[in-house]
Amino acid sequence: MLNSALSDLSAALAAKKLSSVELTRLFLDRIRGLNGSLNAFITVDEEHSLAQARVADERRSKGDAGPLTGIPIAHKDIFCTRDLRTTCGSRMLEGFTSPYDAHVIERFAAAGAVMLGKTNMDEFAMGSSNETSHFGPVRNPWDATRVPGGSSGGSAAAVAARMAPAATGTDTGGSIRQPAALTGVSGLKPTYGLVSRYGMIAFASSLDQGGPIGKSAADLALLMNAMAGFDARDSTSLQRPAEDYTRSLGDSLQGVRIGLPKEYFADGVDPEVLACVREATKWFESQGAKTVEIALPNTGLAVPVYYVLAPAEASSNLSRFDGVRYGHRAKDYTDLASMYRRSRAEGFGTEVKRRILIGTYVLSHGYYDAYYLKAQKVRRLIAKDFAEAFSRCDLIMGPTSPSTAFPLGAKSDDPVQMYLNDIFTIPAPLAGLPGLSIPCGFDGKGLPVGLQIMGNYFSEAKMLGAAHRYQQATDWHLRVPRETAL
């Protein structure tokens, strides 16, 4: 059961081979056994999960069950939940319980899914290694001395170690795809606007997008069916007809044009990573797909653009944490201004403060045009690169991350080296495009390698279909880390 597809779990529940309570207990026991070493969850409330499982079992006995009814799912601790505290990985929100549920939480509740707990993450989703969490780093199940990636590192590690059948994540510059790649699981960042950001604690609002993390593309499709949909409470939520994201899982690859951006296969990318990715693209060719070399010439500018825009938006979004309405308030202060400054100095960690300071600087008087406006213009150049590329191909493939999982502490003292790690995942959210990562092999150290598949706006079903075909022919996604053997 621990390694089963969501559709198999659903079938087992429907056939009464086991109950949701039993299934939920199975995963809660697994969490109890492994979380001490991996630190993938910040908050688990077994009684709450089991109560939801009992409700799901009742629903099913009444014949009122959908594909996710009774299936336990872990949620990134960035999604507000009424019943469990929501920390966003920060001391600032260590004791915070939201008065409402995020839209994504409501959607999974409506589908009858069971909340398994809240997963660890980089503080306020700012990080690529999960080392910025106030609650300590998550460890990579494939090698506990290495990072799981970030910021959705807890969700990815939980799925990789089979502590959860599936999880939610959020992606601003790669926070779903990069940890999925580094832990050998599958993750999808949807087109901007498909998943409501209501109740998803904001980092950079023009980029943030929620999405699923699971064992396979087929699982991601089922999760998307629950997560995506219009929500009037998010002004960027798109009003579109409901989609069935599983609809293209059986599609042939014959004639599909796959663009291979030369910038993604360049020097500086780990040769072992490139070898796995090339092997995968050859498999697609063997199935009748046609690969074409394309150029995304502004790829190298994506990281600098992102580190203007994301901090700028963060400095504005995180101004809400003032020690007045919620969150940490300092004990010692002399007046209102010092209360703000001390509460924020104590409540935020080093990386969050760094980004707020950068954002404040690039938006400050005299620098706005040189940094912020300039970055917005280069953002358009990056989006134009993709528009040009998609006139020549249907999907774009390349590595998700230039390297496999790196050791804890290896980059935590050098922000620029850490940021450059996201060079291949930052471009898609800048353009608002969807991207996914699936496992496509291992390096010589036994660490998983991720294949990134990007598509045009709203082409999630097509991307998931291609990924599913690959996963039918390979078993990378079914491998389980030896340290967390079933």
Next chain:
Amino acid sequence: MSLTPEQLQRIALLARIDVAPAEAQAVAERLNQVLGLIDQLQSVDTQGIEPMAHALDTQLTHQRLRPDEVTETDRRDDYQQGAPAVEQGLYLVPKVIE
């Protein structure tokens, strides 16, 4: 562009974050590394390029509006439950008017 510890303190004041004088040098050095990264943008020719403010600004033609109706109920007590200091429905802060 490079920030001195003094300039850093001005930014920190704007951001309402205390930076201890003993840390200012180290914080400024890290920020300068990042500013070095983003300074790459200065050499890009962006003549005639419209700034892109929104991820889907080529897809969305207009901002959605809703009717001007009250849709929220009063949940003040719920919302104030997590506040550090409240009294009679008000948020308490240090005295700002003498």
